[in-house]
Each structure stands twice: as structure tokens, then as C-alpha cells.
Amino acid sequence: MFLLTPLLTIALSLTSVSSQNCRCTSGSGCWPSDSEFQTLASKVSQPLIRPIPPATPCYDSAAGNCTDVLAGWSNGVWRSDQPGAVEFTNYETYTFPNGTIQGCYLNTTLGIPCEQGNVPVIGVDARTPEDIQEAVRFAGSHNLRLVIKNTGCVNHFFLYSLVLSRVCER
16 A cells, blocks of 8 residues: 655766666756656646755855754754755765765855766656655656655655766666
């Protein structure tokens, strides 16, 4: 039996495609087109979402209120309500093989830009079994990775990828 909670988000990952065993990454030739994402959007009950790193409002006030981010940053319930946030902030960043780190840090005085890091670029706010089926079919047919984000306590579930893998996993 399939239990659904009020919010189930599926976001499609940013993993690379350099061989048959690898997943597709945003910006690569295999990434679904806007029209393919529009087709997916027409098959699910809620609009597609575009998760952003949770610290983004501290770099760009048009993205939200930095005061809210500062107040909620260490609050697990607040973090669980942010599609682009995970419990441990180090999972929101990506470290390239050369040691370069991409992320969006709460400390804006570091002088580095806020970047997407491991935060997925698109998602599905799935609220029905059919939404989940469509998102899983879409990810499978386009070779995209899905990972579950579960808050544990308040029964909100998010399916999306944490991993921005530049190397194939075997």
C-alpha cells in the first residue's frame, strides 16, 4: 500500500553522462528540453518547482527574505520546508575533482557567489500516486537520478537528488 503525505517533491538531478552507466546533467545535450518539461508539467497535478539553495535570499533579495533564512537556518522543520535544503548543509555543496567547491553559503562575507551546488534545478511537487509514477517514468526515460528527501517527523517527503556526480558510479 502506498502512503502519501501532503507534500512529495521530485526533483531531477544534475549528474553527468559520460557513459551508459552515468546519468544526465543539466546543460548537457541529453538534458530534457523545455517542451519535454512542459509535457511532464501537463501530466502532474502541481506546477514544476525550481529549487534554489536556501541561502539565496541573502545574496538576492528578490529570492526571499534573508532574515527568515537566518532565523530558520538551523531549524530542521524550516529546512524540511525548503525544496532546495537538506538537513546537513554540506550536502548542498558540490566539490569538483580539482577541489573547487560550488555552493551557496550563509556567510555572505566570504566574497564568493551563491551557486546551485548539489541543489537540483527542477522538481515535481507530487501529491498523488500518478504524480510519482509520471515523475519516475520521466526520470527513467531521460536517464535522470532520483533520491528521496524525507523529513522523518512531519511526514513530508521530497524525492530529489543530492548528488551532482561528475564521475560515473559503478
